[in-house]
Amino acid sequence: MRSIEWKCGLLAALLTTSGAAAFGCGGEATSSPPPASPAASASAVPVASASAEPAASASAPPAASQVAAPQTAPAETTTKEDEEASAEVVEHHRHHHHAGVGQFVAMSLETLGITPEQHAAIEKIQATLRTKLQPARAADRKLIGLLADGVAAGKIDKAKVDAAIGQLDATSATVHAAAVEALDQLHASLTDAQRMALVDKVKAHWQIWQQANESGASAAEPHEHGRLEELSRDVSLSPDQVDKIRTNLRAAAAKAPDHFEPEKVTARLDTFGSAFESATFDAKTLKAPEVNPHLASWGAKRMAGFYEIVTPVLTPEQRTKLADHLREHANHEEAPAGDSKEGKP
Amino acid sequence: MNAVNHRLSIPAAGAILSLGLLVGASADVAAQPVPPPPEVVVPPPPEVIATVEPVYYEGHPAYWYGGHWYWRDPHGWHWYGVEPAYLRDHRAHAPPPRYHYEHRR
Numbered sequence: 001m002r003s004i005e006w007k008c009g010l011l012a013a014l015l016t017t018s019g020a021a022a023f024g025c026g027g028e029a030t031s032s033p034p035p036a037s038p039a040a041s042a043s044a045v046p047v048a049s050a051s052a053e054p055a056a057s058a059s060a061p062p063a064a065s066q067v068a069a070p071q072t073a074p075a076e077t078t079t080k081e082d083e084e085a086s087a088e089v090v091e092h093h094r095h096h097h098h099a100g101v102g103q104f105v106a107m108s109l110e111t112l113g114i115t116p117e118q119h120a121a122i123e124k125i126q127a128t129l130r131t132k133l134q135p136a137r138a139a140d141r142k143l144i145g146l147l148a149d150g151v152a153a154g155k156i157d158k159a160k161v162d163a164a165i166g167q168l169d170a171t172s173a174t175v176h177a178a179a180v181e182a183l184d185q186l187h188a189s190l191t192d193a194q195r196m197a198l199v200d201k202v203k204a205h206w207q208i209w210q211q212a213n214e215s216g217a218s219a220a221e222p223h224e225h226g227r228l229e230e231l232s233r234d235v236s237l238s239p240d241q242v243d244k245i246r247t248n249l250r251a252a253a254a255k256a257p258d259h260f261e262p263e264k265v266t267a268r269l270d271t272f273g274s275a276f277e278s279a280t281f282d283a284k285t286l287k288a289p290e291v292n293p294h295l296a297s298w299g300a301k302r303m304a305g306f307y308e309i310v311t312p313v314l315t316p317e318q319r320t321k322l323a324d325h326l327r328e329h330a331n332h333e334e335a336p337a338g339d340s341k342e343g344k345p
Numbered sequence: 346m347n348a349v350n351h352r353l354s355i356p357a358a359g360a361i362l363s364l365g366l367l368v369g370a371s372a373d374v375a376a377q378p379v380p381p382p383p384e385v386v387v388p389p390p391p392e393v394i395a396t397v398e399p400v401y402y403e404g405h406p407a408y409w410y411g412g413h414w415y416w417r418d419p420h421g422w423h424w425y426g427v428e429p430a431y432l433r434d435h436r437a438h439a440p441p442p443r444y445h446y447e448h449r450r
Binding site for chain 2: 107108196201203
């Protein structure tokens with residue numbers, strides 16, 4: 001009988017694998033998972049998208065062995081406006097480090113796309129968030145102002161800058177507790193799709209932030225939109241100046257150990273994302289509030305360190321131009337809620 | 346155990362009768378090419394997601410990028426091979442704006 005049971009099990013397995021199981025061994029065969037056929041995976045795709053073969057085939061979660069499948073994307077077409085908008089958001093993350101993840105949430109609200117019916121509620125929440133982030137924003141503004149003064153004078157006061165970074169660290173540490181209620185209200189005010197979009201945007205800002213504030217030896221190497229390349233364009237650095245600054249950046253990277261832990265931020269954002277996309281959400285349950293000061297102070301140190309290295313190499317005219325540029329960042333006002341046209345040239 | 350054996354007997358008999366057929370069929374199955382793994386769609390760059398207002402369609406935020414609409418669900422990112430009429434009309438009449446975070450440029 002064992003032989004028959006074994007054969008039956010084998011047959012059931014064969015038939016189930018081929019997707020044609022017409023009979024089974026008691027309840028055993030029917031307890032096997034259904035075949036992962038294209039038809040089964042396509043059923044999870046909205047009707048209008050089912051016509052798109054790539055979407056249909058990608059709708060099922062890939063198995064572990066499939067994660068490394070070749071990635072595909074249609075050909076990219078970008079306009080000058082696209083390039084400017086992309087460069088600007090990198091530039092923004094390079095110069096504004098207040099509030100950590102709280103800043104990413106506030107920025108994400110600006111492009112979320114809300115209905116007229118939601119506008120009043122979201123504007124109120126964003127105003128609350130802005131108020132809660134204000135101490136960190138003020139510390140950020142003070143730091144950039146100090147850097148601008150130092151650049152203009154030809155020497156950055158490191159003690160004052162370090163104190164300002166300490167203040168930024170302290171104020172950013174209070175952001176999560178202060179914003180708990182606003183985050184809960186935000187979750188309650190948004191649709192499922194908007195919550196999904198907010199999470200995507202917060203994670204996108206985190207990716208951009210990492211690109212804008214690249215650390216270690218690679219940060220000193222040439223990049224198309226690197227910090228040094230942007231400065232070179234802004235103040236017209238000579239090739240000799242670029243070489244000298246790059247050499248000093250490499251030396252500083254070799255001397256100073258890198259204590260940044262991006263995996264902590266990523267983990268925090270994954271937790272936030274899963275919780276915020278759920279039907280119920282309680283911001284109080286989100287742990288790791290130390291991520292905000294970690295992010296804020298590390299980014300601020302990177303920014304300050306860069307200008308400390310750059311300043312002695314610049315001409316007086318270049319320093320004046322750079323100082324003006326930094327003061328523009330210090331005075332940069334954030335847009336009202338949901339107004340995606342604000343800030344356009 | 347007897348009850349189990351009894352329940353097994355009918356399908357087991359059917360299985361034995363079908364064994365010869367299945368042996369041949371299994372050879373054919375083994376000869377089938379392995380289907381390609383599911384496509385992993387690369388989402389639009391973060392600069393696009395961060396600066397473009399999505400269009401909400403079928404319960405998903407959708408982003409126009411590189412000539413296609415991209416959207417995400419809990420399983421991952423997808424794109425429409427054929428542009429849905431609603432999104433095509435939306436793009437024609439109200440193209441999604443890019444948000445500019447800096448004033449000076």
